[in-house]
Amino acid sequence: MSDKYLQIHPDDNVLAALRNLYKGDKVKHNGGEFVLATDTRAKHKFANRDLAVGESIIMYGTLVGKAVSPISKGETITTDNVVHASASYGVGSERSTWTAPDVTKWKGRTFMGYHRADGGVGTANYWLVIPxxxxxxxxxxxxxxxxxxxxxxDTNSDFIVDTETLVRQYRSGADETELLGSDLIKTAAQIKQDxxxxxxxxxxxxxxxxxxxxxxxxxxxxxxxxxxxxxxxxxxxxxxxxxxxxxxxxxxxxxxxxxxxxxxxxxxxxxxxxxxxxxxxxxxxxxxxxxxxxxxxxxxxRQPAPLSKLVMGLECGGSDGFSGISANPVLGYASDLLVALGGTTILSEFPELNGVEQELINRCKTKESAEKFSELMRAYSARATAVGSGFENNPSPGNIKDGLITDAMKSAGAAKKGGTSLVEDVLEYTEKSTKKGLNLLCTPGNDVESTTGLAGSGSNVICFTTGLGTPTGNPVAPVIKISSNNALNKRMKDIIDFNTGTIITGEDTIETKGAELLEYIIQVANGETVPAAVRLGQEDFIPWKRGISL
Structure with a gap:
């Protein structure tokens, strides 16, 4: 692909800018060439042909908006010339098929987990205090x-300063030289041992x-x-x-x-x-x-357990225009790998599946699951519209600033976290996942309410993609933060665990990074690698009160 712009799907009539582009820059596309009509910042999109008023904006091969004013070839699409629009959907007889990726490399692999009497295996071992x-x-x-x-x-840091040692020495009569010579640093290994x-x-x-x-x-x-x-x-x-x-x-x-x-x-x-x-x-x-x-x-x-015992929550937050190109597809490929290994993955945030309902309906293994998903989506959308907060209001100011100008565009990229595998089950909020494979869980789009729900439905690890950065964690499920771009990974290295920005710069592929991510997940499940959210004590817990939360 070009290192400057990308057509994500052959049917798309917009191109995504991979770096800042400027009016007059030449664009080579489909054997032809045109010049940019406007400056287009990285992560934003520009038309690859002239678009009339009312014409559909297609991205990821799906409807993501409608033009409300004429858009010239090479012109940036914005909230001024495009409004949200999404495709209609319904439950029919069409059912998708799936070819699983090759997982020979991981056959027989295990992770070291805590085995429970009900057959589940923990990636951690916590005690809860619950009001x-x-x-x-x-x-x-x-x-x-x-x-x-x-x-x-009392700490999740890599080290602590043991002031109590100074207190004990002072009380025993130590002088200034002895106090200054004290070794007060305890490492993470020493903390755990103590x-x-x-x-x-x-x-x-x-x-x-x-x-x-x-x-x-x-x-x-x-x-x-x-x-x-x-x-x-x-x-x-x-x-x-x-x-x-x-x-x-x-x-x-x-x-x-x-x-x-x-x-x-x-x-x-x-x-x-x-x-x-x-x-x-x-x-x-x-x-x-x-x-x-x-x-x-x-x-x-901890004892060995097959990778099929992993239950991975799929989450995104603080998304940007690269999330659906790098971080989300990488997580989706890792999800497919885990499903092929007999594991479970759970895709949440129903407001961020707006516009891709038909694809997910067709991927449902049973008609019952397809109908349940359709009914939940319609009910959520109707309740949101009733209080003046329809799905079209979903993109946050940060999303829009970084290239996600409609909810359908945001959703089309967000859904990539679910990979391509078939949908085994559809869960209402608080329902426990019981079927191996990909599950859809009805949660709001609010990051913390959603991650709270993922752990409540059985996730023993959560992968969280982000393009803008967010410190969100969870009390019981380790949360792995995945950045969509190199700049975020560098700027917020303290909260990012895994970077997929090299997809944007062309150094890696979705498949290679997805396989690398699965290896990282196994390290976390083993307890040998501690994600930043756990290390920093980010233990966010917000139950959804079933109101409209986008």
Whole structure:
């Protein structure tokens, strides 16, 4: 391909600028040549032929907009001359077929994970502290301060400065020379070795603002979401703090746990404050029981597991005009590789599948799944339109600035994260994934609400593509950040784990980077590589309250 511009699909009537282009630059296309009519910044698109008012804008081979003013060949498409438009869709008899990629290289490969009684395998081993209602958030924070430092979980850094050594030396009478000569640095390996429970990766506290004073549907959904976290393979057990009178009753959560795992056997301690002697006794008992749970969790050690035990969430956020060309297709290829190996992948964010519904419907393995996806998409779109927030409002200012000017354009690129494999199942929010292969999960487009939902449906690792950069993480599923361009990778190296910008510069292919990404995912699943979001303590948890969130 040219190192200056790219036609993504043969049917496209726009070209994507791979670097800044300027009015008068010559463009060679389809055996001909024309000059740019306007400056076009990298990541933006320009017409490869004259377009009349009302004419369709085609990108990725699909409808992504309509011209609202005449657009000359070589002119940049913008929010001034193009509006959102997407293709219609329906469930018919057409079903796609799929040729799996060659995965001989990974046959027999394993990762070192934590095996659970229900057959799941964790890529991490966490203990949860969960409030059933926001009223318990303060007690959760008291527990956090009581547990993390004393048990060695107060940092996720590569090193710490051990000030307590100075305090001990000072109290024992050390002079200035001795104090200045002290070795205070502890490495990550030393920190882990010093932990009371070295086989427990951490304690996670799921503070939230729900559970009461809200729609009963939201409180019930919260209970199901929390059940998804407790049964997630990365979780060893949990301490549940209930006030007692809230809408989100533990009984609802318990029933949801049993739906997911009828033989549930993880340690679970449930405490109700309104039945306690006092707040002090309540917190004291919670800390003691959590300590007992950690003793049990620490007995588990990593053991080999087939790659088919990986459940990979597919997420994007802070997308740019390169996301659908580099990062998302690379993740999509890694998804196809994992599916071919018998693993599970989950594609979320339904507002960002607008315009590619028909392709996904045709990829659904069963008519039932196709109908379920179609109904969920129509219902979401109708609710969004009813409150004046139709899908056309989805691109953020950052998306638009960096080349994603319509929702359909953004969606066509975002859907590339799902690769090309068939859709095995379609999941409602909080539903657990039970079928191997690609699953579609109904979540909002909000990054944190979506990643929260992915972990609640069983993801034991999440891959998150970004073109602009975002620090989003998750409490229980390690989040791998994948940059779409070299500039972001260089500028925000502290939060980026894997770079696909070399696709844009022509140094790599989708296939080579996709295979490289799968190897990186295996390293993370082994626990040998810690993603930046985990290292930086980015543990974002926001339950979706089922309102419209784009």
């Amino acid at each position: 059933m209602v926001f009223c318990e958030n303060r007690n959760v924070e008291v527990m956090r301060s009581a547990l993390l430092k004393s048990l060695g979980y 932990r009371i429970f070295p086989n427990v990766d951490g304690i996670r506290f799921l503070n939230h603002d729900g559970g009461c004073g809200c729609d009963r549907g939201d409180s019930d959904a919260l209970c199901h979401l929390l059940a998804g976290y407790v049964t997630n393979p990365n979780v060893a057990g949990a301490t549940i703090l209930s006030l007692g009178c809230q809408n989100a009753q533990f009984k609802i959560m318990e029933e949801a746990i049993m739906e997911r795992d009828p033989d549930f056997s993880k340690p679970l301690y449930v405490l109700e404050q309104q039945k306690s002697k006092s707040e002090r006794h309540f917190i004291e008992e919670a800390v003691k029981k959590t300590f007992l749970g950690l003793i049990e969790a620490n007995k588990l050690e």
